[in-house]
Amino acid sequence: MKEYIIKICGLTDKEQAVSIGKMGATHIGMIYFEKSPRHIDIKKIAEISKAIRGLAKSVAVVVNPEKETVENILQIVDIVQFHGDESIEFVSLFPKERVIKAFRVKGEQDIQKMKPFMEEGYTVLIDAYSEKSYGGTGKQINPKLAKKISDIYPKTVLSGGLSPDNIKELLEYVKPYGVDASSKLEIKPGVKDLNRVKKFIKMAREFYESDN
Numbered sequence: 750m751k752e753y754i755i756k757i758c759g760l761t762d763k764e765q766a767v768s769i770g771k772m773g774a775t776h777i778g779m780i781y782f783e784k785s786p787r788h789i790d791i792k793k794i795a796e797i798s799k800a801i802r803g804l805a806k807s808v809a810v811v812v813n814p815e816k817e818t819v820e821n822i823l824q825i826v827d828i829v830q831f832h833g834d835e836s837i838e839f840v841s842l843f844p845k846e847r848v849i850k851a852f853r854v855k856g857e858q859d860i861q862k863m864k865p866f867m868e869e870g871y872t873v874l875i876d877a878y879s880e881k882s883y884g885g886t887g888k889q890i891n892p893k894l895a896k897k898i899s900d901i902y903p904k905t906v907l908s909g910g911l912s913p914d915n916i917k918e919l920l921e922y923v924k925p926y927g928v929d930a931s932s933k934l935e936i937k938p939g940v941k942d943l944n945r946v947k948k949f950i951k952m953a954r955e956f957y958e959s960d961n
C-alpha cells in the first residue's frame with residue numbers, strides 16, 4: 750500500500766482531534782511552543798495523544814527545545830517535529846522514525862541545510878519562511894521551489910498556507926510524500942473549521958489513493 754502523510758496541525762481540543770482522526774488524517778499535530786497562539790501544555794498534549802491512539806499518529810511540534818524536553822515529549826506522542834534551527838547532531842539523538850524535521854524555506858540556498866537530513870533519510874517538512882513567526886503563518890512556499898525539493902527528496906512533506914482552495918493544484922504539481930496544514934483550516938488560532946478540514950483531507954486522500 751502507498752505510504753503518505755496527511756497532517757493537520759495546531760489542534761488544541763480533544764473532540765476536534767478525534768473528529769479529524771476519524772476523517773482520515775494520518776497525523777495530528779499539537780504545538781509545544783509558548784510563543785505560539787496554539788500552544789498547549791504537556792498534560793493537554795498527553796490527553797489528545799491518548800484520545801487519537803489508533804486513529805492517527807500524534808505529533809508534538811517544538812522549536813529549539815532542550816534534550817530533556819524532547820525525551821519527555823517522546824514518552825507521550827508518536828513523533829516530534831523540530832520546527833526551529835536544530836542541528837543534525839541534536840536531532841540524531843532521537844529515533845529517526847519518530848522525527849519530522851521542518852525547514853522554513855526562503856530560497857534555493859536553503860536546500861543545502863536540508864542535505865544532511867536527506868542523506869540520513871529523515872522525513873523533511875518544508876514550510877514558508879516568515880520573519881515574524883516559526884510556523885502556522887498561512888504563508889505559501891514558491892511552488893517551483895517546493896517541486897524542486899520534492900523532486901530531489903522523496904520524503905518531503907509540503908506545508909505552508911495549504912487549504913482546500915489550493916491543495917489539488919499543488920499536489921498535482923509538487924507531488925510531495927505528504928501535506929500539512931493549519932491556519933487556513935481555522936476559525937481562529939487553535940480552533941479548526943471542521944468542514945474545511947474534511948474537504949482538505951478528502952482532496953488529499955483522493956490524490957494519494959489515485960494513480961498519480
Ligand SMILES: O=C(O)c1ccccc1NCC(=O)[C@H](O)[C@H](O)COP(=O)(O)O
Pocket residue numbers: 758759778780782785786787810811812832876882883884885886887888908909910911929930931932933
Ligand atoms: O502553528 C504554529 O503556531 C507553529 C508555531 C511555531 C512553530 C510551528 C508551528 N506550526 C507548525 C506546523 O506544522 C504548521 O502546520 C505549519 O507551519 C503550516 O502552517 P500553515 O501555513 O498555517 O498551514
